[in-house]
Amino acid sequence: MAWFKRESGDLDNSGKKTVRTEGLWVKCEGCRQIIWKKDLEENLNVCPKCQKHFRIDARARLALLLDDNQYETFDGNLSSTDPLKFVDLKAYSSRLRQAEHDTGLKDAVINAQGKLLGRPVIASVMEYAFIGGSMGAVVGEMITRAVERAAETKTPLIIVSASGGARMMEGVISLMQLAKISAALARLDKVKVPYVSVLTDPTTGGVTASFAMLGDLNIAEPGALIGFAGPRVIEQTIRQKLPAGFQRSEFLLEHGMLDAVVHRKEMKPYIARALDFMTAAVSRQPSAVSTS
């Protein structure tokens, strides 16, 4: 027999009495500290304690770069036709549907035209959440169109990369996008329209080996994984552990492969500064040095 007897019958289970803490806190992978999510978001998704830059999606990136979050998107109506009818453990067509459902995008990039601190720009921003930001025929075509639009309208171009590289489910078709975009960039280069490439976490494979490394300026966010081969592939090839910090932005900067590593807070003013440097001299023709 129990010592105490419940007199009022059963426990009252109606109504929620628990405090929901789920999703309110985030653990920073950089410093292992627990951060209040609201603090993190107010700080542009950069850890307030250790400055680790969390990944952000393409729309958040556009909001960060373009004035008043005002921009016009274009070519967002293109979608893949699954040319190889590729099926691995899952059909590519169903992966596409899933990604479209999750991101609300038809493929892994958004093309936008807007203003950056008052300067008109064209921005192509990659969406990592869409099949790892991988590049197939649609991404290749959209970025090429953005490059062409920049060349035709003489509007500076910004491409923000976040991608695992070429999309395997489109095989060699993905590979050919590297050549296509690079050829378009050769034309943009010829007409002297500025192109700033922004590399974010992660940028690897065919994206790094084409447009991401072809900017007039190639700049990256701190701590981003940037490389040609992925770290796992390298480890398997050389059968060694990779040194800490290998293929991170700071490593590339040290090896002369990046022009600058720029904090997310500084990104917009930095690009604006760069565009001033690159646009003024071109418009003023004859003199060798631009005097403003």
Next chain:
Amino acid sequence: MNPIQKVQQELDQIERQVALIEANAGQNEGTRKQLDKLQERVQILREEMKGLQTAWQKTELARHPQRPQTLDYIERLFTDFSEIHGDRSFGDDAAVICGMARFHGEEVLVIGTQKGRDMKQRVYRNFGTPHPEGYRKAIRIMQVAEKFRRPIFTLVDTDGAYPGIHAEERGQAEAIAYNLREMARLEVPIIATVIGVGGSGGALAIAVADRVLMMENSIYSVISPEGCAAIMWRDATKKELAAEAMRITATDLSELGCIDDIVPEPEGGAHRDYEAAANLLDVSLQKHFAELKKMPLPELLSSRYDKFRTMAQYFKTE
């Protein structure tokens, strides 16, 4: 029994029959007719066999250790070859061979990746997988060729750009990217031929050309079948499935509109007969070279651009 074994068996049977009949044929009219008939059937079956070869079998042919390599073709297709070394900033990459040569008497530049045959050579050539300095050497010399209006022939046979620590440190991605952009606007005719394995960006970095050809038993892909299987199936032994799914053979690429022509190979593959393989490639190169030489420069450049611009547009607009 798979269909190929079936055909192989029938072929063997017919060949035995032919030998038997030939042995006691003599001048008999009827027997000769029978022989002709059988030989015809053999031809048909051989053709069928080609069509039945799986992507993985083609991959094995493309990687065949005895398959002719860049230097084998240079020796047979060109005269007066003189090698040019180094990228003038870091080193000389032996995986990439560059040199001045003459093609049917005309001054040209030849560039190719070389895998090496025995172990010593393979180590020296880094198994045909270039470092950034290899790509930088290639583009540097291509720009010299451009300056003096010399056409460029490239031969591609690489598993890909080397994925190692030093390659990353020295900017493998940047080296490839730079080549892609600069090759797109080089003001001389360029013909690229995949002679064995066309491994992803590392192959494309010397294959942005006016004409991209593939030897009949070569492959060209975004990742190796093993790599694709390891990532997509999480099991590298699914390489045969992956090879099929990615569509990597010359016929696949031709159907997808990613290459301009297929160069036939001698019966059984290029490794069976180096001379015949080189002759077939020679015929194809001469044909395309003659076409390109007729084109005025602006047309050459715009058609190179348009080719890659309109290539592989597999998307729909909604």
